[in-house]
Amino acid sequence: MSKHFKLKRGLDIRLKGIAEAVLEDAPAAKTVALKPTDFPGLTPKLKVKAEAQVKAGDALFFDKYNPEVLFTSPVSGTVKAVNRGERRKILEVVVEADRQNESLEFTKADPSSLSREEIKEQLLKSGLWPFIKQRPYGVLAKPTDVPANIFISGFDSAPLAPEYEFVFESEQSALQSGINALAKLTDGNIFLGLPSNQENGVFSTLKNVEVNTFSGPHPVGNVGIQIHHVSPVNKGDLVWTIPAQALVFIGRLFETGKLDLSKTIALTGSEVKTPKYYKTVHGTNLSELLNGKTKEENTERIISGNVLTGTKVAKDEFLGFFDQQITVIPEGDQYEFMGWAAPGINKFSAGKTFFSSLFPKKQYTLNANMNGGERAFVLSGQYEKVLPMDLLPVFLLKSILVNDIDKMEQLGIYEVIEEDFALCEYACTSKIKVQDILREGINSMIKELG
Numbered sequence: 215m216s217k218h219f220k221l222k223r224g225l226d227i228r229l230k231g232i233a234e235a236v237l238e239d240a241p242a243a244k245t246v247a248l249k250p251t252d253f254p255g256l257t258p259k260l261k262v263k264a265e266a267q268v269k270a271g272d273a274l275f276f277d278k279y280n281p282e283v284l285f286t287s288p289v290s291g292t293v294k295a296v297n298r299g300e301r302r303k304i305l306e307v308v309v310e311a312d313r314q315n316e317s318l319e320f321t322k323a324d325p326s327s328l329s330r331e332e333i334k335e336q337l338l339k340s341g342l343w344p345f346i347k348q349r350p351y352g353v354l355a356k357p358t359d360v361p362a363n364i365f366i367s368g369f370d371s372a373p374l375a376p377e378y379e380f381v382f383e384s385e386q387s388a389l390q391s392g393i394n395a396l397a398k399l400t401d402g403n404i405f406l407g408l409p410s411n412q413e414n415g416v417f418s419t420l421k422n423v424e425v426n427t428f429s430g431p432h433p434v435g436n437v438g439i440q441i442h443h444v445s446p447v448n449k450g451d452l453v454w455t456i457p458a459q460a461l462v463f464i465g466r467l468f469e470t471g472k473l474d475l476s477k478t479i480a481l482t483g484s485e486v487k488t489p490k491y492y493k494t495v496h497g498t499n500l501s502e503l504l505n506g507k508t509k510e511e512n513t514e515r516i517i518s519g520n521v522l523t524g525t526k527v528a529k530d531e532f533l534g535f536f537d538q539q540i541t542v543i544p545e546g547d548q549y550e551f552m553g554w555a556a557p558g559i560n561k562f563s564a565g566k567t568f569f570s571s572l573f574p575k576k577q578y579t580l581n582a583n584m585n586g587g588e589r590a591f592v593l594s595g596q597y598e599k600v601l602p603m604d605l606l607p608v609f610l611l612k613s614i615l616v617n618d619i620d621k622m623e624q625l626g627i628y629e630v631i632e633e634d635f636a637l638c639e640y641a642c643t644s645k646i647k648v649q650d651i652l653r654e655g656i657n658s659m660i661k662e663l664g
Contacts, residue, residue, distance in 0.1 A: 218410060219443045221430030223602040225564055225637055227373045229521070229543075230577045233480040233489045235380050240494040241502040242313055245532075246288050247306040248274055248497055252535040253344065254653060255353050255660065258285070258304050266293045271318035271340055271473040274307045282357055286341025288475040288496040290316040306532065311495075322471030325395035333398045337464065340473050344535070345460035349441060349453050351656050352631030361454040363402040363445060368417040368458060369409045371435030372520040376480035376539050378458060380491065382416045388465030390420055395464050396456065397422045407440040417458075430602065438634040442603045447628050459538055463496075479533070481507065483542035484579040485514045494533075500540065501530045508542050515582045517541040522636035523649070546581025564600065564641040589644045600637040603629065607638055611648060614655030619662050622655055631656070 250258040257278040262268065268291065273284040287309050294310040320340055325333060334357055337343045346355040355361070369378050382389060396404055406423040408415070418425070426444055428434045437455045447453060459477055466474045475496035482489045485508050492503060500516065508514055517524035518534040521541055525534055533540070561568050562578040597607040605626040613621035632649040639648035 216425045216427065217444075218427045218429070219440075221428065221434050221439070221443075221602040223599060224431035224433055225600045225641065226371075226431045227521070227562060227580075227640070228575070228577045229373050229484065230579050231483040231486055231489045231542075232374050233376060233482050233491055233539075235377065236490040237380075237478065238490060238492055240492040240498070241505075243289065243311050243495050243498040244502060245294060245308055245310050245499045246495060246497040247308045247499070247532040248285050248287075249306045249532065249535065250275065250285075250304050251306075253354060255351075255657070260296065260304065260307070262293050262307070264293055264295060267291075268293060268309060269316045269318050270475070271320070273341065274309070275304065277354065280354070280356060282338050283343055283354060284338060284341050285344055286473065288473075290314050308532075317472040317474070320467055320471050320473065323468060325391055325398065325468050328395075328398065330398045333395050336467060337395070340467055342460065342463055342467060342473075345456055345463070347455050349438070349447050349455060349631075350451075350628035351660060352438075353656075353660070355454050359452060361400050361402065361452050364396055364400050364404045364454045364456065365407070365437050365441050365444070366404065366423075366456055366458060366461065367407045367435055367437040367440055368415075369407070369412070369435045370538075371432040372522060373432070374480070374482035374489075374539065374541055375435070375520060376478070376491065378417070379412060379415050381478045381480075381538070382458065382462065385462045385465075386416060386419060388462045388469065389417070389458070391465030391468050392461030392463075393420055393422050395468060396461075400454070405440070405444055407435075407437065407444075409435075433634060433637060434602070436633055438629065438631060439602055442629055449623060449628060451628070457536060457538075477538065479537070480539040481542075482539055483517075485509045485542040485544060496533070497535065498533050499530065500527065500533060503540070504529055504542075510544075513545050513547075514542050515545045517543070521580075522640060523633045544579065544581035546583030564596070584645060586645055588646060591644050591646055594643065596641045596643065597635075597638040600641050601635070603634070605629070607635065607648075610655075611646070611651050614651055614658070617658055619658065622659060627652075627655055627659060 250256050258275040259278045260275050261273040268287045270290050271286050273286050275285050277283040289311040291312040292310045294308045297305045299305045348355040404423045406425050408427050410427040410429040433439050478493050518527045519537040610625040635648050
């Protein structure tokens, strides 16, 4: 039975540059890349070498500890490079597209007529399995596990996030096929979180799901927040999450028998001349997409993802594996004399520090300036105001800093990953790297308990 959850804690960061509901075809991607760094804890092993010819669906690398989990090419073409970092760590595998869009052939069938093992085999061979994450820890799901439930968020509440109703308006069939495939992977429920104001939207007609509605400020759209309110994760529990875009990819795979990783992304931010949506391909190079579309190329920060959890990238780098938006904001590397003393009419604050708090609907041009360095980690109550979870975030983070495994368990580390604490980092006057600390704690838990 559908339930409604009204969340009061959180924060909507009102930025300029939301994408207009206009869709254009992006320039055809010359190169695409998969980045093992998008997957915490992954140890990749190569399946190809430079100059190898590949089709969409051919494996580029695999997980060393789960060799059946493949990461496949989004396009057909030639492996252009394997870029490495320190200690020969694989940073990305780059494929030069031949624009023929040739794909390996997979099983074309109604997922409802297939067994769990047949569904799993399709997802593993096609390279779509890596879209599935497990909670706790937010790492790749293991194919040998059976989750208690699967959770999907049907909306995104992050700053300048794409509007799912627009992105998926013509994908109802693929979405349903994706749901039907996932239903075979669990003995429990598929929970779908929707905003309360979209009763007749794209996701509202989906079957085989249990719908819950949510209202409130960000991070209400985070799947982790929705899990916390619907069915919290405790020690020994295992649930899976998957992004809505991956449902479309899975649905297409079973409906056509081919791997089709074309997707709609939002180009957003105050430094974009005309923010709008573009149809492109998974892992695309950003240079063709951004060329001529931003205002001041030398003073901008390009982010693959949103401003809270996204990754800073150069213009010639690639879209992240899970990202469905690109955000461009000012770098903010200039010094502002006595900026702390200004009335701040054009500045946004998580509290009521500036007069801008008197204008609740105003949108702002914010930059990437930290406005100070790291300071003492003190109890201020800021985190609790923006985290709609029954946790003690500061005490959890401090238990991580001293590597107290028992305290981490007691304080709820099984329930959270970085995106859930991103607003805490934004609101923190001490400039603590909250998301990095949380990932360190998760890594300690994995090492200690597995």
